[in-house]
Amino acid sequence: DAGVIQSPRHEVTEMGQEVTLRCKPISGHDYLFWYRQTMMRGLELLIYFNNNVPIDDSGMPEDRFSAKMPNASFSTLKIQPSEPRDSAVYFCASSLASGSTDTQYFGPGTRLTVL
């Protein structure tokens, strides 16, 4: 298996622009997670899906952020409009289940820079 695939790997954009991050989870995994990594807060869970349905989006910072999972093999995280404070590394992860003992497999991340 290719693992979790994320694109793009790097994104540089200007403040106010729309940014779309993409993720392909591991085939057969029912759960998909979006995280943001910053120096100050480490890895923060933004939202997660179970069988394509958003379960918990309490970590989404504000209305500028939205996430979709139209099918089992694809998810997007969109920021519109983007701001410099959104600069971070965004990770997508997937797992077979969301139970405590289930390992999450992370993609390589998208490094977002908003100028």
Next chain:
Amino acid sequence: DQQVKQNSPSLSVQEGRISILNCDYTNSMFDYFLWYKKYPAEGPTFLISISSIKDKNEDGRFTVFLNKSAKHLSLHIVPSQPGDSAVYFCAASGSRLTFGEGTQLTVNP
């Protein structure tokens, strides 16, 4: 409110010595704890875990200790190797995973 905290942003040790990474948590409802390792330009990968019903779990050079009364866990790596140089994230699981800020470990040859 940071429920999982790694107070040391960095740690440097000599090859062959022991590395001890620490993690504190505040939520007594956490019932499972994990350590993830992250190399530059890669996503975190699972390293080792421990259930709240145990106080120690060992896997090769890696041992995780849990002190529930102190709400503290630690990861011991012995002997440390240069390839262990990475960022280590502590995570705690209740209804979902909560990660700490990470500790950059550097193992010097």
